[in-house]
Amino acid sequence: MAPAPPVPVITSAPPSLWSRFSKFVADNKTLIYTVGAATFVVVSGAGIYYVYYKKSSSPTAPSSPPAEAAPETKTASEKKKAKKEKRKQKKEKERQEGAKESVADEQSPSTETKPLAQPTLEEEQSDLPDVSDEALASVSPETRKEYSIQYKNAGNSEFKKKSYDKAIELYTKAITLSPDAVFYSNRAACYSAQEKWAKVIEDATAALELEPEYLKALSRRGNAYEKLEQYPDAIVDYTAVCILSGSPNDPLSASIDRLLQKCGEIRAQELLRTKKRALPSIAFVTSYLDSFHERPIPPEVSSASEVSGNYYLKLGMEAMEKKTVESYEEACNDFNKAVELGAENMALALELRGTFKFLMADNQGAMEDLNKSIELAPCVQAYVKRALLFMDLSDPVKCNADFESAIGLDPTSPDIYYHRGQIHFLLSEFADAAKDYQKSIDLDKKFVYSHIQLAVTQYKLGSTSSAMAGFRRCIKNFDKTPDVFNYYGELLMDQQRYSDAIEKFDQAFEIEKTQKTSGINVLPLINKAFVLWHYKQGTVQEAEELCKKALLLDPQSDIAVGTLAQLVLSQNRMDDALVYFEKQLELARTETEITQAATYIEAAKTQAKLIENYPQLKARLAGMSQGMGM
């Protein structure tokens, strides 16, 4: 119900993007074809798309289907015959109402497999017809078919006794006599038992060529693909089984879930090995840096001469204040040089280098720098930054310890309380968050973000009127701060006051534009797009235009990319969505984000392949969505 928490400044936990994305999927739950625990196919209108949505990881996901499932006892033609028979009988039954005659049992092979009346094996072998070339020369196709069934049945007996080589031989004879999907599939079952996966794939594929919707062959092949670690192929086959069988509770769905995740992880690991670390969206960098009180450049730094580390420290600090993409990159390099050249103010140089490493999601490097900085000369900001880092690393105990150390150094620093408030906020501990924001305000009432956050927190606590009053005060006192308007807009959006919200987003963007020529925060544009599209206050096209504009202004904006991905998905533009998913992957910073983006891509690709292999599924899925009350 609530929009993504308007946290203007957070730890490196991803901003509203992912929560919003999940929310998007959650909102469309009715559109989602639920297969077991995992929800993985999003159906929309006539087209379909496939979105992977992981509710919770289930480590005990059932594994793939038993490879040695009993072999099929009936051939396709036998089954067809049985069905026809059944239909005929049903009609018959309807005609002579009350008749006691039972319907032919499809499941009971004895009624079908008349040629061979359950003999013992020895008899069976000796009873098998002569299939030498001479013997077959004068035999009719019908008889060949009958012979083939006898060989298949003999093969089944051997299979049951786990004599797989013998069974394979018999099935092979059956295939030579008269090819049938069941024979191939049964032989695949033998190879499966022998763990000859490539052979399984070959035979299952042959079976599927004869009978494209043969579920047993599909799941057998899927299992073989999985064993050979050809996960995308396995996912396609498993998904086809789930959809073709129309059984949402198929245990295979858990396998699909697991394999998609695995694919995502594999791709993510590859990427993490080669990925060059880069700074995230300018809005993210600026809001993180602005969340700390500005510190003046120390005099010994600003007077440093050209060859020293302190000189680069000065350059870096000056570049940081320019708040542009280029200047942040410069600052990054400058702080590196400052440390390498051995700045006089080493603690400061290390802290700032660590700050940029943190922004680039290099948590380990950031930790090392901050540790050294604190060792050399502890200061409040270094402690607070390390606290946020510990939060990122899911270590709340050390996080708290660093806040305590910071308080020990200077209990009057508003930064401490503001950031501790942010942590409480992220953990949904709103009462504690409010206390900390208030304390930060008491120490410095000019720090706008504490005011914004306090108002938002009051809203979360249910005091809508205090929240609104808080924002009105903010607008009066900080009328040049775009964030005030943006987050006020989000609050209005949550109260369904859409046109008021749009007005605030417009104002926020206007202020941004008049203040900056580069490094513009595009969040208000995206929020506006979201209202236009999600709350149907405009057209999808308008929303898309806004997001594209945002992306031009901030090409690193993951929120713009994520929103665009959703927008094109909602229009069933799968190819475009894939482009944005790839872009999302490129922009993803943390391992979690990377894995998630990679998983979406795998899901999207699987979907495309699924439709390619089974064009008939497209219509079926559309039909299914109608069945689900769309």
Ligand SMILES: *[C@@H]1O[C@H](CO)[C@@H](O)[C@H](O)[C@H]1NC(C)=O
């Ligand atoms: C940094 O210091 C923290 C807190 O003392 C410690 O837990 C951590 O292991 C240190 N990490 C590194 C990389 O030095």
